[in-house]
Amino acid sequence: MSRIWLSLFMVFAVMAAVPASAEKGANPCGMKNPCAMKNPCGMKNPCGMKNPCGMKNPCGAKNPCAQAPKPIRKEHITDYAKLLKKGEALWNDTKLGTSGMACMSCHADHENLNLDTMKGWPHHVKMTGDIVTLDQMINFCMINPMEGKPLDPNSVAMTAMNAYYHEYAKAYKPSMPKK
Secondary structure, eight states: OHHHHHHHHHHHHHHHHSOHHHHTTOOSSGGGOTTTTTOGGGSSOTTSTTOTTTTTOTTSTTOTTTSOOOOSOSSOOOOHHHHHHHHHHHHTOTTSBSSSOOHHHHHGGGTTSOTTTOOSSSEEETTTTEEEOHHHHHHHHHHTTSOBOOOOTTSHHHHHHHHHHHHHHHTOOOOOOOO
C-alpha cells in the first residue's frame, strides 16, 4: 500500500513542477531559457543566412580546397604518352648512375621483376630486406646497382619511371611451363 501512495505522490510532484504551458507541448523554459540566445541550434534554421557557424566551418568562405592549390613540383606534365616516353628513356638510361647500368640492364624481358609472384606494391623485396613501395624500389636501384642519386619522389622523373614500370609490367606474359 505504501508503494501506491509513493507512486501517487511522485506523479503529483511532477505535475506540480511542470508549468501549464508544457501540457500544451510548449517549451517549459519558454523565453526564460538562458541558453536560447547563445545556442546556434536554437534558431529555426541553423544553416540560414545568419548561421553563426559559417565562418568557423572549413567548408565556408575560406574553404582550403577552393583556393589555388600549392604545387608539389615546379615542372608539370599532363600528356600521358609523353610521360611514358620519358619513363622509357629513363628506364634505358645508363648515365643515371656511375656503374654503367640502367633499369633495363637487370629487367630486360621482365627479368627479376618477380611478376609471377608479386601482387602489387608495397611488398617485401629480398634485395632490400624490407617492404617497399615502387618509388622506394626505384630509388634503391638508383643508389645501389646503378650507383646514382635517388630521384625526388615528387619529380616528373619519378612519376615517369613509375608510369613506365606499370606499362612495362602490363606487357608481361608468363612463360609456358616446359613439358
